Amino acid sequence: MAGTPLVLDNGSGSVKVGYAGQQEPQVVYDNMYTAVRSSRHEPSKATSEALEKSNARLHVMDHGIVSQWEGLVEVFKAALDEMKVVDPSQHPCLVTEAPLNPTVHRELLVEKLFEELRVPAVQVVHSGALALYAINRRTGLVIEVGDGVAQTVPLFDSYVVFNAVQRRDFGGRDLTAYLGELLQKELGYKEALADEVWWTQLQTVKERMCRVTPQASPSRISRQDPVQQEYKLPDGKVLDWEQGLLSQCAEALFQPGQHLKLDEEAEGIHKMAASSVLGCGLDIQKSLANNVVLSGGSTLFPGMCQRVQEELQRLLPSAVKAKVTRVSKPTYAAFMGGSILASMSDLQKTFMTRGEYLEYGASFIHNKSVSLTKPHMMS
Ligand SMILES: Nc1ncnc2c1ncn2[C@@H]1O[C@H](COP(=O)(O)OP(=O)(O)OP(=O)(O)O)[C@@H](O)[C@H]1O
Numbered sequence: 088m089a090g091t092p093l094v095l096d097n098g099s100g101s102v103k104v105g106y107a108g109q110q111e112p113q114v115v116y117d118n119m120y121t122a123v124r125s126s127r128h129e130p131s132k133a134t135s136e137a138l139e140k141s142n143a144r145l146h147v148m149d150h151g152i153v154s155q156w157e158g159l160v161e162v163f164k165a166a167l168d169e170m171k172v173v174d175p176s177q178h179p180c181l182v183t184e185a186p187l188n189p190t191v192h193r194e195l196l197v198e199k200l201f202e203e204l205r206v207p208a209v210q211v212v213h214s215g216a217l218a219l220y221a222i223n224r225r226t227g228l229v230i231e232v233g234d235g236v237a238q239t240v241p242l243f244d245s246y247v248v249f250n251a252v253q254r255r256d257f258g259g260r261d262l263t264a265y266l267g268e269l270l271q272k273e274l275g276y277k278e279a280l281a282d283e284v285w286w287t288q289l290q291t292v293k294e295r296m297c298r299v300t301p302q303a304s305p306s307r308i309s310r311q312d313p314v315q316q317e318y319k320l321p322d323g324k325v326l327d328w329e330q331g332l333l334s335q336c337a338e339a340l341f342q343p344g345q346h347l348k349l350d351e352e353a354e355g356i357h358k359m360a361a362s363s364v365l366g367c368g369l370d371i372q373k374s375l376a377n378n379v380v381l382s383g384g385s386t387l388f389p390g391m392c393q394r395v396q397e398e399l400q401r402l403l404p405s406a407v408k409a410k411v412t413r414v415s416k417p418t419y420a421a422f423m424g425g426s427i428l429a430s431m432s433d434l435q436k437t438f439m440t441r442g443e444y445l446e447y448g449a450s451f452i453h454n455k456s457v458s459l460t461k462p463h464m465m466s
Pocket residue numbers: 097098099100101102150151185214232233234235236237258259260290293294295382383384385386387388417418
């Protein structure tokens with residue numbers, strides 16, 4: 088694999104890593120690190136004990152933004168070790184980033200890749216549109232909801248329509264925390280959300296039992312829904328699928344202002360999608376609405392396609408028909424799209440080289456990162 092580009096889909100919850108051309112990531116790594124282990128200074132005994140007690144694994148990313156740069160490097164290195172990449176300086180690196188991040192964030196990302204991983208060349212692409220590349224479509228609207236970011240990205244004939252991209256800072260991690268609050272309020276659970284064991288239980292309940300209800304008729308939910316019917320919590324209490332709190336959890340994606348700790352006016356994913364469609368020219372709105380694709384782990388709730396389609400249709404003119412599907416592997420779609428892009432020789436020519444980094448500095452990446460808007464790239 089010498090010289091083959093590496094693809095790093097740097098998500099808020101996990102990093103998916105592999106080589107360009109691979110169908111799926113070779114390694115999926117929790118984007119978390121242990122502060123004690125990676126601290127440059129030897130922590131005092133008291134600090135170590137306190138950190139260990141409080142389960143010192145820290146999230147590297149907070150809603151699509153790196154909050155622990157030291158941790159990011161550690162996670163990237165560990166993932167490459169697991170992939171048995173002996174010498175990263177042999178592999179150009181394509182890395183994903185959420186759209187509308189501060190520009191300085193992209194510069195720091197580039198700096199870490201050149202300085203700490205010693206890669207020879209870097210390209211940074213927005214994660215959202217990649218789901219369409221993954222399913223070989225060049226026109227459509229991606230609704231991506233991962234662990235920390237919700238984004239809607241319109242792509243027309245391989246152009247990302249940047250001024251119509253929407254991004255909000257909520258995702259699966261917020262839903263898990265919200266489920267914890269619901270369990271506390273309705274069933275009296277008082278476990279701290281910082282406790283990793285409890286967090287894992289909550290995440291499992293969310294992924295196995297929660298679903299999205301059809302807005303028009305909640306009674307249409309049937310027992311055939313592919314959700315687990317019961318879940319036994321460690322204290323023996325049984326959560327039943329008919330408990331309303333399990334449908335409230337995913338409802339937060341549609342009414343984040345009401346359910347999550349966000350501005351009350353915060354828009355749900357259907358409204359973001361409608362803004363993206365209506366923010367594009369009249370001539371392309373129909374093609375976008377007719378090709379809505381769900382991506383990201385937090386779109387895996389049963390009932391999701393139907394609900395998004397119903398809600399979106401209500402917000403669009405009747406002549407603009409919404410059709411919503413989900414990619415087959417939503418958590419890997421951004422990696423898969425990145426893997427396809429990184430194998431194209433045209434795109435490889437757009438990578439920022441180490442020479443450019445040394446000559447112009449990390450901010451030079453902004454001169455290189457518009458490549459996905461060039462139509463010839465995907466022809
Ligand atoms: N079956 C499921 N039902 C609901 N949510 C799920 C399911 N499987 C995974 N998730 C959630 O998806 C999220 C992870 O998705 P993904 O890997 O796409 O995010 P990410 O790339 O790490 O983050 P982001 O793109 O937001 O920065 C987690 O919150 C996880 O709990």
